[in-house]
Amino acid sequence: MIPQSFDYSAPATLKEALAQVSSGAKPLAGGMSLVPIMKLRLAAPEQLVDLGRIPELNYIRKEGSELRIGAMTTHYQIESSPLVRADCALLGETAGRIGDVQVRNVGTIGGSVAHADPAADYPAALLALGASLKLVSTGGERVLAAAQFFLDTFTTALDPGELIAEVRVPVSSGAGTAYVKLAQPASGFALVGIAARLVRAGNRIGSAAIGVTGVGPKAYRASEVERLLAAGKPTREAALHITGGIDVNSDLHASAEYRRHLASVYAARAIELAWSRTE
Amino acid sequence: MGTTTAIRTKTYVGERIRRKEDPRLITGTATYVDDIQMPGMHHASIVRSPHAAARIKGIDAKRALETPGVVAVFTGADVKEVGPVPCGASLPGLRVPQHSILARDRVYFVGHPVAVVVATDRYVARDAVDLVEVDYEPLPAVADPERALEPGAPAVHPEWPDNVAFTYHQEGGDVNKAFAGAEVVVKQRITSQRLIPTAMETRGVVADWRAGDKALTLYSSTQIPHLLRTLVAMMLGLAENRLRVVAPEVGGGFGSKLNVYAEEALMGFVAMRIGKPVKWIESRRENFAATIHGRGHVDYFELAANKDGTILGLKLKLIQDLGAYHQLLTPAIPTLSVLMIPGVYRFQNVFCDIVGVFTNCVPTDAYRGAGRPEATHGIERMVDILADELKIDAAEIRRKNFVRPDEFPFATATGLSYDSGNYAAPLDKALEIVDYNRLLEEQQQARKEGRLVGVGISTYGEICAFGPSPATPAGGWESGSVNIDPTGKVTVATGASPHGQGEETTFAQIAADELGIDIDDVVVVHGDTAIVSYGIGTFGSRATAVGGTAVYFALQELKKKIGTFGAMLLDSGDVSYRAGRCICNKTGKSVSLSEIAAASYRAMKLPPNTEPGLVSTCFWEPPNFTFPFGAHIAVTEIDRETGAVSVKRYVAVDDCGKIINPLLVDGQVHGGVVQGLGQALFEQAVYDETGQLVTGELMDYAVPKATMVPWIESSHTETPSPVNPLGVKGVGEAGTIGASPAIVNSVVDALSHLGVQHLDMPLTPERVWRTLQQHGGQA
Numbered sequence A: 001m002i003p004q005s006f007d008y009s010a011p012a013t014l015k016e017a018l019a020q021v022s023s024g025a026k027p028l029a030g031g032m033s034l035v036p037i038m039k040l041r042l043a044a045p046e047q048l049v050d051l052g053r054i055p056e057l058n059y060i061r062k063e064g065s066e067l068r069i070g071a072m073t074t075h076y077q078i079e080s081s082p083l084v085r086a087d088c089a090l091l092g093e094t095a096g097r098i099g100d101v102q103v104r105n106v107g108t109i110g111g112s113v114a115h116a117d118p119a120a121d122y123p124a125a126l127l128a129l130g131a132s133l134k135l136v137s138t139g140g141e142r143v144l145a146a147a148q149f150f151l152d153t154f155t156t157a158l159d160p161g162e163l164i165a166e167v168r169v170p171v172s173s174g175a176g177t178a179y180v181k182l183a184q185p186a187s188g189f190a191l192v193g194i195a196a197r198l199v200r201a202g203n204r205i206g207s208a209a210i211g212v213t214g215v216g217p218k219a220y221r222a223s224e225v226e227r228l229l230a231a232g233k234p235t236r237e238a239a240l241h242i243t244g245g246i247d248v249n250s251d252l253h254a255s256a257e258y259r260r261h262l263a264s265v266y267a268a269r270a271i272e273l274a275w276s277r278t279e
Numbered sequence B: 001m002g003t004t005t006a007i008r009t010k011t012y013v014g015e016r017i018r019r020k021e022d023p024r025l026i027t028g029t030a031t032y033v034d035d036i037q038m039p040g041m042h043h044a045s046i047v048r049s050p051h052a053a054a055r056i057k058g059i060d061a062k063r064a065l066e067t068p069g070v071v072a073v074f075t076g077a078d079v080k081e082v083g084p085v086p087c088g089a090s091l092p093g094l095r096v097p098q099h100s101i102l103a104r105d106r107v108y109f110v111g112h113p114v115a116v117v118v119a120t121d122r123y124v125a126r127d128a129v130d131l132v133e134v135d136y137e138p139l140p141a142v143a144d145p146e147r148a149l150e151p152g153a154p155a156v157h158p159e160w161p162d163n164v165a166f167t168y169h170q171e172g173g174d175v176n177k178a179f180a181g182a183e184v185v186v187k188q189r190i191t192s193q194r195l196i197p198t199a200m201e202t203r204g205v206v207a208d209w210r211a212g213d214k215a216l217t218l219y220s221s222t223q224i225p226h227l228l229r230t231l232v233a234m235m236l237g238l239a240e241n242r243l244r245v246v247a248p249e250v251g252g253g254f255g256s257k258l259n260v261y262a263e264e265a266l267m268g269f270v271a272m273r274i275g276k277p278v279k280w281i282e283s284r285r286e287n288f289a290a291t292i293h294g295r296g297h298v299d300y301f302e303l304a305a306n307k308d309g310t311i312l313g314l315k316l317k318l319i320q321d322l323g324a325y326h327q328l329l330t331p332a333i334p335t336l337s338v339l340m341i342p343g344v345y346r347f348q349n350v351f352c353d354i355v356g357v358f359t360n361c362v363p364t365d366a367y368r369g370a371g372r373p374e375a376t377h378g379i380e381r382m383v384d385i386l387a388d389e390l391k392i393d394a395a396e397i398r399r400k401n402f403v404r405p406d407e408f409p410f411a412t413a414t415g416l417s418y419d420s421g422n423y424a425a426p427l428d429k430a431l432e433i434v435d436y437n438r439l440l441e442e443q444q445q446a447r448k449e450g451r452l453v454g455v456g457i458s459t460y461g462e463i464c465a466f467g468p469s470p471a472t473p474a475g476g477w478e479s480g481s482v483n484i485d486p487t488g489k490v491t492v493a494t495g496a497s498p499h500g501q502g503e504e505t506t507f508a509q510i511a512a513d514e515l516g517i518d519i520d521d522v523v524v525v526h527g528d529t530a531i532v533s534y535g536i537g538t539f540g541s542r543a544t545a546v547g548g549t550a551v552y553f554a555l556q557e558l559k560k561k562i563g564t565f566g567a568m569l570l571d572s573g574d575v576s577y578r579a580g581r582c583i584c585n586k587t588g589k590s591v592s593l594s595e596i597a598a599a600s601y602r603a604m605k606l607p608p609n610t611e612p613g614l615v616s617t618c619f620w621e622p623p624n625f626t627f628p629f630g631a632h633i634a635v636t637e638i639d640r641e642t643g644a645v646s647v648k649r650y651v652a653v654d655d656c657g658k659i660i661n662p663l664l665v666d667g668q669v670h671g672g673v674v675q676g677l678g679q680a681l682f683e684q685a686v687y688d689e690t691g692q693l694v695t696g697e698l699m700d701y702a703v704p705k706a707t708m709v710p711w712i713e714s715s716h717t718e719t720p721s722p723v724n725p726l727g728v729k730g731v732g733e734a735g736t737i738g739a740s741p742a743i744v745n746s747v748v749d750a751l752s753h754l755g756v757q758h759l760d761m762p763l764t765p766e767r768v769w770r771t772l773q774q775h776g777g778q779a
């Protein structure tokens, strides 16, 4: 498994990296997705710019009502961060379910989000959390909601020359959250992954946000389920609508029929678990 | 006189001793094929077929050859002089396709080698592979063995349109009478899916041709260096004494390296052509597509019995997916299934038919257990199906049918003689460990609560220590040499070629005990035809039972000689050997082994009719196979909503005869169980209808990972084998053989009250969920 030849550089600043990306270099983060596809020769970038030596892309900090996470923060850093655990437990729980510990030690949130694998875990959580992304280029920066970012399978709103610099997640105070997942046994990716965020209103669900991954061509918000839950429908009934309107994936590991079923079971479980964690 | 070798009175055999080989393996200082570097070494990369079946209309290597660094491209036309990839198994009427090391005018499976690119650099070689233009005319292919048998199916080899490579029949007793008189007959189709062995280290070869010496050295990741030498020498037309084969550190084989591959001869050919050393390292994708697969059975079973559960006879129609060619032992593997089909049971009427079927897939061959896991899975499933039919407890029906302890040696209907056994002992122990009766009550309770809990038993019998030479394809003996240096240090050389099993430790234990010396004064060498006497290799759980015994007998021979020299040095006619010293029984005076060794080489004086030196070699021919056995119990629970299976407990009680090192035996059981569990729950090599390998990489082929494996409670009974003086049987494959039926029996047990009789592997959540749906058991 040998990739085609490529040039490689590892700048120390974001500015230098952006200059290279603007002239067509491909960013390399943890390499956990990019390197395998290069080895399989499904991608053959001529120039790689390694973001791994840029300290200004690796941080977790709280600013106002948001957690701000540098793109190069590893899954393990997020999983083990006390700040994340306290202010956005859903993201930490999701990070902890990615692949195995070796992958989590190297893979990054920016890389995962940019790659937009339809079975990646983070997108479900980011959608449910209403997260946004700070995108930067030599020409400036913009902030885009996660919901506007994931366009299709492996396709995002990232423009040529742009990098993800930061993931911004609203602090979830008072919500109950949960991420549940059935892993594909070979790859560890989600056959079905459901992120739920519930706000309690007395004895019932006040509002719900449900992110789904692994099921369709891209991660999505199950707005019909959210609506039914807020309208007081029983969880199991609402969960049946989890794949409404979605072109459900079918592969060796799960047929569309089975995935649809799994999605509703896991949705119900995520909702029940999140509910048990509401205050 | 001489240096003193540490003296020891404690014995090593039976102790939990850490492996001597581990420090180098876990610190990354071991030398694998890919660690070998040579001046002027070139690199090879192989062009492989993307089609399961196609005619090659032309090959244009011009662009590849123009690439700077590329020195040669060879195709099928260039290697016509090289002999075919050998099949070592012979069966009456076997159809053997011509298996050239590079495809000639047709390709027969995805991954079939078509050309080799040789370059000064590994990356250049790989890039140039994409520049070799092969003009294929795709042809219809067939990947499913049952489909291949249907009339009108595409012919894998045009000369044999029925796709049948051989049929084989074996019977014993009178099965018709048994079935005619039976009160009950149960039937089931049982598959044992194709698996990919997935050794951690893929294959690799370095070939080094010294034109001046007319000598070729082949470094290969192989389980059988000597057999490889004989066969590759034949393929290349080299005198065998001009070829040296070295198996350096081998990172796992599981049978997949018990073979002679096209690439091994091909690298020899390339090195001889370019006059430079050449290296080829297989990628993981190549490993999946072009290294042998295992299993690949569709079995139709019928079991006849009386209402009290007494089994009377068994019928089996076995369809073996062979793939497109015969590799070294391909057609022989299903015959092992038939041999072991009676398992641990007494019934004497057996009737088996095998059909070996060509498919457009990579060949199947030996994979951990090689035919016995398939047999055990079948008989253990059938016994459970019978028990369920008759409403007899699964443990009880087994006990009723076991060969009894006083019946050994026991002659089976398939012509084997089981050496020793006490089949109830591991079963009883396993039942006690799980607290069987309480477990069954808990299961009833769980059912009342709507939970699906299963208890699965498998009592396996297995055949090891391959084997008496007349019953094996290439000689079944093994060689062992012991060499004591003038300083008294001991080198053991074994023809078995361990590759992870730990014989550097266990053979050192045996030698240290026999010579009464410290284990660190013993070095065990293997895997190099230039320094080890001819040997057979490591496979079929044979290395300790056959190779260890050869070492044992070489040691006995040496001890005699040590005694002769000791008696001379002590000037005594009455000596004994203890704790590394030869002692005069009258005076109590003694000389150490190192003093004796020094005197034997200095040879100032020699005992009558005695040669100098302390060296001994034994080629030991085993009189029989050995037959380990055991009982595994799995407790599983099924998620009613999703069909996901979780293994709550796994108990393995294995009897592998006398245990030399319990730590290593546990390691073998753990690894074996994990591979059996892999087959039961996760793994499957999937080809689609066009013969494309869908599970072409580790992202789709599910090898169990640590987090997917339950805690394995391993325990033992010890019934010595009378076949060899060590009393050992073999344990390398036992775990794999016992595990898959224990898991599947457990899952079927969890569903049996819904009317489920059988489930085929792997028990993926979707498969279990669908079964629940069909039987109205879904939540």
Ligand SMILES: Cc1cc2nc3c(=O)[nH]c(=O)nc-3n(C[C@H](O)[C@H](O)[C@H](O)COP(=O)(O)OP(=O)(O)OC[C@H]3O[C@@H](n4cnc5c(N)ncnc54)[C@H](O)[C@@H]3O)c2cc1C
Pocket (backbone or CB within 6 Å): A026, A027, A028, A029, A030, A031, A032, A033, A034, A035, A036, A051, A071, A072, A097, A098, A099, A100, A103, A106, A107, A108, A109, A110, A111, A112, A113, A114, A115, A117, A119, A120, A121, A122, A158, A162, A163, A164, A165, A187, A188, A189, A190
């Ligand atoms: C064995 C294995 C199991 C896995 N299991 C899971 C799993 O269960 N769940 C899961 O979600 N993922 C899983 N992954 C994927 C893993 O999470 C990757 O780490 C992640 O998808 C990519 O992150 P990375 O940092 O490795 O990015 P890379 O592989 O380096 O890059 C991925 C892509 O993103 C681009 N990129 C990287 N950083 C940026 C940036 N800052 N701005 C713009 N573009 C950028 C790259 O150019 C590339 O196209 C698994 C991976 C492996 C190898």
